[in-house]
Every structure is written in structure tokens, then in C-alpha cells.
Amino acid sequence: MNQNGDFVDDTLLTTILPGVQVGPNHRLGEIDQGRAGPTIVLSGGMHGNEPAGVRAIQRILATLRGDNAPVAGRLLGLAGNVGALRLGVRYTDRDLNRSWDLASVTQLRATHGHTAEDVEQLELLHAFDDAVAHARGPIVHLDLHSMSADGVPFIVVCDHPQSIQLARDLCLPGIAGLEKAIPATTIEYFTTLGHIALAVEGGQHEAESTVDTLESVAWLLLASLGAIAWTTVPDLQERRDRLRARGLDVPAVKVTYRHGIAPEDHFRMKPGYRNLQPVHAGEVLAEDDRGPVRAPADGWILLPLYQAVGNDGFFIGSAATA
Ligand SMILES: [Zn+2]
Incomplete structure (x- = not known):
């Protein structure tokens, strides 16, 4: 892949959704212009019936490439459960977002596992390892999800004070304690390593507004972390207005x-x-x-x-x- 995130070798690409291809280790794309700054890992489709996050990441990468906008640090876009995304199911053998505690990860690295999701998780671990190894600044992970029910979208914050601080910039209700109620998600993995992790539930799986919500939250995160200028965010004020309207007046909530x-x-x-x-x-x-x-x-x-x-x-x- 070159620095604009374009894949150099097309033969390594796999189509996972109409118009969406991934490269090795689940890469949707990457932008690294060699500038100092944070490493931001965006992942979508950790549950295969939640393609909206993948679409949102794809839109952001395409916009940044099209605008040739300056990006500080490294932006990495990943698809989560590639096999399940292709099938349109939540998972094949096990939930990919429930075995990211260090004990499970250590065991998986040692044994290589045997289920479809073991393979998916190992490939994602390669991508995460690479992001950590090449980081030139703080590492922030945002995992993009959607819900079976309709309703108010929200940000899942972790214990890290900077996670709570960041969530305030994202114009949706911040939910604390969900990472403890649902243990061993990617949030646990990144925070255990000392990094900042957030997740966003963007709305109902199939709703078009869900892609917009997830895309807007990710744009605000990029600007909030200084990876891009606020003026780079397309339709910044409209995005903030739409997020606040979808968040209703729900306060910060603890599970x-x-x-x-x-x-x-x-x-x-x-x-x-x-x-x-x-x-x-x-x-x-x-x-x-x-x-x-x-x-x-x-x-x-x-x-x-x-x-x-x-x-x-x-x-x-x-x-x-x-
Ligand atoms: Zn999900």
C-alpha cells in the first residue's frame, strides 16, 4: 500500500461488501504521510451483520484521499469479521468481540486456535501489533458498531480519563461501565495495553443514518486528536447538529x-x-x-x-x- 492508502497489488484484495475490498490483515486503507501525530485505528464490522462501520471508514478514507488533506500521524482503517461480513451474519463460530482479554489473546497467539473467528482475530492482532509497533504518538482505537434496535446512538467510553474527555467532543451521550458489563471486547484489549479506546453504537443496522452517524463521530475524533484540522471535516456544523439531534437530551449514563x-x-x-x-x-x-x-x-x-x-x-x- 502506498502512503495515500491505495493498494499497490490488486491481487491481494478480497471483496467483502458491494464496492468494498480489504487487503491483507483486514486493511480497508491507510493514510500515513510521515508526519508526527497519533495512530488512529478505526475498525468496523467486528460483527458481520454491522456493515455500516465499514462503509463509514471507507467514506472517510476516500474523502481524505480525494482532498489530499494533510493528516498528522497514521490513520488505519480495518474491517473486523471479514468472513461474517461476506455472509452478512454476526459471526460464524463465536462472537469476535468477546475474547480480547490478555489471557485469551496470549492463548490464541500460542495455539493459533481453530475456529473461523480465531483466524479473524489473529489477522486483526497482526494489524494491531503493526499499528502499535510503528506508532509515533498516542494510539487511539475507535470501534464502530450498530444495533438491532432503533434508538439513540451513543459512545462507549473506557476508564481512561482521556477517553471521557474525547467523548465530550463527539456530540453523543457517553456511556460508562459498558466495557465492564461486556468484558473482553477490543476496548479491554487496547486499554490493558495503556492505549485509549472508544466504541460507538451508531444506530440500527440497516438505517442509512447509521453510516452518517458513525462517519461523523469518526471525523470528530480525527479532528479532536489533531490528526486533521477541524476545517478538514466536511460539513462540520451540520454533522454536529445531526449528532446532537440523534442523541436527544440523554445525559452521560453509567451501566x-x-x-x-x-x-x-x-x-x-x-x-x-x-x-x-x-x-x-x-x-x-x-x-x-x-x-x-x-x-x-x-x-x-x-x-x-x-x-x-x-x-x-x-x-x-x-x-x-x-
Ligand atoms: Zn456490534
Whole structure:
């Protein structure tokens, strides 16, 4: 790949979505003009039924290349679960975003694993290792996701003070504690290594607005970190206005409860819940084979499950106190 992120050898490319190709180690593209600055790793499609993040990254790389804009540091765009993206499924053998704790990573590096997602994770680890090895400044990872339910998009922040600081620039509600309620995601991996990590849930999987939300958040992150000038962000004010409108007036929220599920529960979310909708203690949110599933406390519901695959039924958050 040359410094503009164009692939030099077309034979190494694989088509994962209409009009989207990846190179070796899941690379969607890369921009490195040799300037000092942060290493920013954007990843999308860590869940294969969430192509919006891949599309958002592709748009940013294309715009920066087209404008020939100065970029400080290194911007690396990665596709997550390439095999699952091609099939349009969340994963093939296991959830790719649940085994990034250091123990699992160390074991995988030693054994090379055997499942489809073991291969995907090893390839991503090569890409992450390369990003870390060649960093000339701070390393920041943003993982782009989408949701089965409609509702308010949000930023997942980690414990790192700079992560919370950065989230304030991204014009969406910041959610703390989700990285502990859903352990061993890529957020855990990067923060364990001492880097800054954020994730964004951009909206419903198929909605066109989800691509726009994810793209806007990533643009704001690039500018906030000084990788690009604020004037480089296309339609900056309109993007901020759209993000604030989609974020409604939901405050910063801390996750206080996870409702984990197993296939034998036959968990069924009640229809109509939207992400970050307010709920009240005792409210029946879902049914399973044991009967009604109620909200344990007042708060906001997060990630209500409206797809067949997954082991998180929903989360409840309460207003985060500063
Ligand atoms: Zn996801």
C-alpha cells in the first residue's frame, strides 16, 4: 500500500461488501504521510451483520484521499469479521468481540486456535501489533458498531480519563461501565495495553443514518486528536447538529445492570423498546421461559436485543454523576 492508502497489488484484495475490498490483515486503507501525530485505528464490522462501520471508514478514507488533506500521524482503517461480513451474519463460530482479554489473546497467539473467528482475530492482532509497533504518538482505537434496535446512538467510553474527555467532543451521550458489563471486547484489549479506546453504537443496522452517524463521530475524533484540522471535516456544523439531534437530551449514563441470557431461556424482548429509552423499576421488558423479565431499577435501557443471536438481553444504565 502506498502512503495515500491505495493498494499497490490488486491481487491481494478480497471483496467483502458491494464496492468494498480489504487487503491483507483486514486493511480497508491507510493514510500515513510521515508526519508526527497519533495512530488512529478505526475498525468496523467486528460483527458481520454491522456493515455500516465499514462503509463509514471507507467514506472517510476516500474523502481524505480525494482532498489530499494533510493528516498528522497514521490513520488505519480495518474491517473486523471479514468472513461474517461476506455472509452478512454476526459471526460464524463465536462472537469476535468477546475474547480480547490478555489471557485469551496470549492463548490464541500460542495455539493459533481453530475456529473461523480465531483466524479473524489473529489477522486483526497482526494489524494491531503493526499499528502499535510503528506508532509515533498516542494510539487511539475507535470501534464502530450498530444495533438491532432503533434508538439513540451513543459512545462507549473506557476508564481512561482521556477517553471521557474525547467523548465530550463527539456530540453523543457517553456511556460508562459498558466495557465492564461486556468484558473482553477490543476496548479491554487496547486499554490493558495503556492505549485509549472508544466504541460507538451508531444506530440500527440497516438505517442509512447509521453510516452518517458513525462517519461523523469518526471525523470528530480525527479532528479532536489533531490528526486533521477541524476545517478538514466536511460539513462540520451540520454533522454536529445531526449528532446532537440523534442523541436527544440523554445525559452521560453509567451501566448498572446486565441481563445475560442463554439460548435455553427463549428470551423475547417486548416489542417497541428503543435504545436509551427511559424505563421504570418493575416494568416488564421481556419474557422468557420463567415468566416476565422486569427492569430492576429506574434508568435507561441499553441495547435491547431484537435479533436471534447474542447473549446480552439488555442493559440498564443510570445517570452518571461527574
Ligand atoms: Zn456490534
